[in-house]
Amino acid sequence: MVNFNSVSHAFLLNRYRVLPLLLSTAVSSVAAPVYALQQSELEVYPPNWWAGMQNPEVELMIYGEGVADDTVSIDKGKAIINRVKALDSENYLFVTLDTSGARAQELTLTLTDNDGSYRRLHYSLEKRKEGSASRKxxxxxxxxxxxxxxxxxxxxxxxxxxxxxxxxxxxxxxxxxxxxxxxxxxxxxxxxxxxxxxxxxxxxxxxxxxxxxxxxxxxxxxxxxxxxxxxxxxxxxxxxxxxxxxxxxxxxDMVLNHIGSNHKWLEDTPSKDWINNEGKFVGTTHKRESLHDPHAIESDIKGFSDGWFVPTMPDLNQRNPHLANYLVQNAIWW
Ligand SMILES: [Ca+2]
Ligand SMILES: [Ca+2]
CATH class of the missing domain: 3.20.20.80 (Glycosidases)
Incomplete structure (x- = not known):
């Protein structure tokens, strides 16, 4: 793995090493097989959102070991779960919240596994800055x-x-x-x-x-x-x-067409269609004119838009609605 990113590599190793230790400690000290894990073992994107947004929905990408088959509930706070969706990876869960009418507050979500174990996720809906809706x-x-x-x-x-x-x-x-x-x-x-x-x-x-x-x-x-x-x-x-x-x-300046090949989506890809050409390098044709030529053939359009610039820049498939939401929400977050 010559191109492996040492930062995310270390991070993943830590996570998977720490998790079983915490589980075994918790099980031995509690009679019933119910145990809470720390929030640090779940990642959530966007890391926070705001109350009073024009679109009251926000789709959370929750990342954690085995989270895809968990059931989700909101234990504290004013929000409704509109949709829950797992894709191909067992470690991602997409949870769409409806925050209509919610004031700034901290929500508590509980993610429960088949065996009754659960993880809590604290999620902030923050107060918008005055005038932020009319930013120019x-x-x-x-x-x-x-x-x-x-x-x-x-x-x-x-x-x-x-x-x-x-x-x-x-x-x-x-x-x-x-x-x-x-x-x-x-x-x-x-x-x-x-x-x-x-x-x-x-x-x-x-x-x-x-x-x-x-x-x-x-x-x-x-x-x-x-x-x-x-x-x-x-x-x-x-x-x-x-x-x-x-x-x-x-x-x-944000790059939405592709990621760097050391992005952790390459190690654990949310879905088979997340990255164009099934996650494998196929170079773009650079036939840019195919996008505005009314007579362009489909293979030229696809060859340009789905091809990667270089092997270190995997091309993202924004036709996947969860990826599209991720990118749009990321731009709004910044
Ligand atoms: Ca410097
Ligand atoms: Ca592309």
């Missing part, structure tokens, strides 16, 4: 400054290399990381503003835990985490707030 994006009146964050300015040399991330900083190599980061953009907001720009468009800054050639940011390995070599989710928020106070917007 960029438009034709804007002057946009495009930044490749790794190559723009290094504001914090302490994050140039991060333990667990293979692709190291080396300014002598054009394909390596060069150390630029979010702090470097914050430090230069005056400079960007002084040139008359009203928006900053950064190339993608989500985690790219790839072995090499990841500086461009187009190989997402975690849709909910800023790459630590650029900073953190909090640092991204600070950039947004600093820029806003200077009258400059921040445009987030």
């Amino acid at each position: 994006g960029f438009g034709p009146e804007d002057a946009i400054y495009l930044i490749a964050p790794d190559r723009f300015a290094n504001g914090n040399s302490a994050n140039d290399n991060v333990d667990g991330y293979q692709d190291k900083a080396d300014r002598q190599l054009k394909g390596s990381r060069h150390g630029g980061d979010i702090q470097g953009i914050v430090d230069n907001l005056d400079y960007i503003k002084s040139m008359g720009f009203t928006q900053i468009w950064t190339m993608p800054m989500l985690e790219n835990a790839m072995d090499k050639y990841s500086y461009h940011g187009y190989s997402t390995t975690d849709y909910y985490t800023i790459d630590p070599r650029f900073g953190s989710n909090d640092a991204f928020l600070e950039l947004s707030e600093h820029a806003k106070s200077e009258g400059v917007g921040v445009i987030m």
Whole structure:
């Protein structure tokens, strides 16, 4: 497994090692075979949502060992379970909540297995910021400054290399990381503003835990985490707030067509149709004109849209409605 990502590898090993230990401890100390596991053994995406959204539904992707055949109930909080759906993997469950009329609050979901064991999931519906529903994006009146964050300015040399991330900083190599980061953009907001720009468009800054050639940011390995070599989710928020106070917007670049091959969806794929071409590399034809040619043949359209750019960029099948929801909700979350 030459391309295996050491970060997610370590994470998975921990999870599967810890789980049986917790189970055996709990069983030996409780007479009835009912035991609660810690929330840390379930992952949920999006990690939180908001009350009072125009669309009251949110679809949770819950990830945990054997969760697909669990039954789900809401034990605390005002929300209704509209749908529960398992796909091919036994470790993912998709739960659609209806939050109509719910105020900001913490919900408690209980996921119960066939043997009566259960896991609790605490889920926050947060209060929306005032005016967030009328937020305005960029438009034709804007002057946009495009930044490749790794190559723009290094504001914090302490994050140039991060333990667990293979692709190291080396300014002598054009394909390596060069150390630029979010702090470097914050430090230069005056400079960007002084040139008359009203928006900053950064190339993608989500985690790219790839072995090499990841500086461009187009190989997402975690849709909910800023790459630590650029900073953190909090640092991204600070950039947004600093820029806003200077009258400059921040445009987030997100890659929805494909992931990086070290994304954990490659180790444990939610469904057989999650990744185009059955999860195996088939290169795109690059016949882009097939998408707008009214006479294009289906094989050309499919060859372009379903093919992968390179073997390290598995192409996502957004026709799967759960994947489509995941990506749409992720964009709203940010
Ligand atoms: Ca840096
Ligand atoms: Ca595609």
